[in-house]
Amino acid sequence: MARRLIVVSNRGPLSYGRDPSGARVARRGGGGLATALRGLLRRDDVTWIASAMTDEDRAVAAEAGGASFAEEGRDGSSFRLRLLAHPPAAYAGFYDTVANGALWFLQHYLWGLASEPELGADFHAAWRDGYERVNETFADAVLAELDDDAAVCFHDYHLYLAPAFVRAARPGALLTHFVHIPWPDAEYWHALPEAYRSAVHRGLLANDVVGFHTERWRDNFVEACRELVGADVADDGTTVRFEDREVRAVAHPISIDVEEFEALRDDAAVLEEERAILARRPEYLVVRVDRTDPSKNIIRGFRAFELLLEEHPELRGRVVMLALLDPSRQTLRAYEDYLERASAEAQRVNERFAADGWQPVDLHVRDNFPQTVAAYKQFDVLLVNAIYDGMNLVAKEGAFVNTRDGLVVLSENAGAHAELAEWVVSANPFDLEDQAEGLYRALTMPAEERRRRSSAAAAYVREHDIDAWVDAQLDEIARLSGASRAV
Ligand code: G6P
Numbered sequence: 001m002a003r004r005l006i007v008v009s010n011r012g013p014l015s016y017g018r019d020p021s022g023a024r025v026a027r028r029g030g031g032g033l034a035t036a037l038r039g040l041l042r043r044d045d046v047t048w049i050a051s052a053m054t055d056e057d058r059a060v061a062a063e064a065g066g067a068s069f070a071e072e073g074r075d076g077s078s079f080r081l082r083l084l085a086h087p088p089a090a091y092a093g094f095y096d097t098v099a100n101g102a103l104w105f106l107q108h109y110l111w112g113l114a115s116e117p118e119l120g121a122d123f124h125a126a127w128r129d130g131y132e133r134v135n136e137t138f139a140d141a142v143l144a145e146l147d148d149d150a151a152v153c154f155h156d157y158h159l160y161l162a163p164a165f166v167r168a169a170r171p172g173a174l175l176t177h178f179v180h181i182p183w184p185d186a187e188y189w190h191a192l193p194e195a196y197r198s199a200v201h202r203g204l205l206a207n208d209v210v211g212f213h214t215e216r217w218r219d220n221f222v223e224a225c226r227e228l229v230g231a232d233v234a235d236d237g238t239t240v241r242f243e244d245r246e247v248r249a250v251a252h253p254i255s256i257d258v259e260e261f262e263a264l265r266d267d268a269a270v271l272e273e274e275r276a277i278l279a280r281r282p283e284y285l286v287v288r289v290d291r292t293d294p295s296k297n298i299i300r301g302f303r304a305f306e307l308l309l310e311e312h313p314e315l316r317g318r319v320v321m322l323a324l325l326d327p328s329r330q331t332l333r334a335y336e337d338y339l340e341r342a343s344a345e346a347q348r349v350n351e352r353f354a355a356d357g358w359q360p361v362d363l364h365v366r367d368n369f370p371q372t373v374a375a376y377k378q379f380d381v382l383l384v385n386a387i388y389d390g391m392n393l394v395a396k397e398g399a400f401v402n403t404r405d406g407l408v409v410l411s412e413n414a415g416a417h418a419e420l421a422e423w424v425v426s427a428n429p430f431d432l433e434d435q436a437e438g439l440y441r442a443l444t445m446p447a448e449e450r451r452r453r454s455s456a457a458a459a460y461v462r463e464h465d466i467d468a469w470v471d472a473q474l475d476e477i478a479r480l481s482g483a484s485r486a487v
Contacts, residue, residue: 026071047082102192105294161203205229212390293338297387320360400462
């Protein structure tokens with residue numbers, strides 16, 4: 001019998017707001033994780049536990065008296081949602097200071113250790129009164145929902161501590177955790193004090209299964225468990241023994257909902273955006289689509305594009321980089337600064353090269369999903385040059401949706417590179433010359449080779465879509481359910 005799934009993530013599959021007439025509306029949650037996980041809603045019996053992130057979310061949570069309530073996904077699938085309205089100060093410590101301000105930076109190797117991090121009293125308070133408290137609240141909500149038939153699926157770096165709280169209360173519970181971002185090597189974890197890095201690894205080892213998008217991140221995790229908390233690793237390199245329990249570390253690459261993107265190709269709003277792109281379309285169109293996140297390497301991307309124009313004057317006037325940036329985490333100073341610097345960089349490149357009505361960079365800073373899909377259809381080259389990235393679904397979405405035999409120039413440090421390497425043009429995200437050369441190679445590759453690569457990449461994504469990833473999660477749970485377990 002299929003188990004009931006309790007999905008637990010900080011950002012839920014939808015969040016609430018008000019439309020101009022004052023009516024309550026539910027909007028799709030942003031970011032790749034929430035998008036991809038919506039695929040889960042079509043399955044079985046799902047209760048989703050997430051943080052209330054908007055004022056309207058908090059109102060909805062209050063109306064439900066903190067309990068779960070019935071909701072409907074966009075495709076009509078029904079599920080239950082439980083929204084947790086955390087005290088604002090605790091949530092700021094949890095989300096801004098620890099999860100996004102520290103763990104995100106650490107796990108994407110974004111700290112320049114000569115000056116960062118500086119972990120003062122504020123950080124320690126945020127860990128104790130924010131990260132720990134909010135994780136405990138998530139664990140309490142899980143315990144309130146948990147029964148013998150349920151399996152719990154935690155997601156991401158916000159919730160590393162919650163599984164240990166649940167395990168302590170219900171030793172027989174079936175717990176899985178999926179980490180959607182890179183796992184850095186054990187040495188880099190030393191940038192976090194011993195108590196915290198050990199709590200992170202112990203928290204994850206309270207699960208039965210811990211999943212990653214690639215073997216690279218999975219292997220780093222296993223090694224870090226050995227080095228940082230003294231876990232034993234079996235000969236298979238993936239079974240970790242810790243405190244009399246066995247934990248399987250697995251690699252299952254996440255993907256996209258190909259049916260959704262197929263339908264979006266002909267969506268009215270997408271077609272309208274596509275007409276706007278076509279009206280201004282240069283001979284060569286380079287596209288980038290990103291949240292405004294330092295890990296996405298937007299500034300070096302503009303510099304690499306500048307280098308391309310410098311080294312290939314014949315391309316001036318003929319190529320445009322359409323940069324679609326979705327503002328992200330603007331409550332964090334580092335993110336606010338990054339967006340400012342990225343915008344200034346685009347402007348600098350424009351000022352340097354603009355001529356005769358041509359501007360090299362066409363920058364849009366807002367969340368406009370139809371425009372993103374239209375740009376996916378129209379690119380000749382999609383630049384995905386992330387510094388590090390757990391997967392990067394933009395690369396898969398673009399490769400699947402494109403209609404022009406477009407190529408992806410893809411960072412060798414994006415998880416997607418492990419799957420798509422054969423068909424993309426690989427680039428080192430720190431090497432401007434390599435990225436500029438990659439853009440040039442991709443733009444000038446013979447038509448037949450472009451077609452071969454782009455159709456092979458699209459076929460791969462079609463074959464390995466979100467359903468394959470969801471199936472892999474459910475298979476892991478089914479496997480564990482074989483053993484009798486008392487909750
Ligand atoms: C990444 C993370 C997700 C996160 C998303 C958006 O995809 O893996 O956990 O939800 O970014 O970030 P946000 O802070 O807006 O939820």
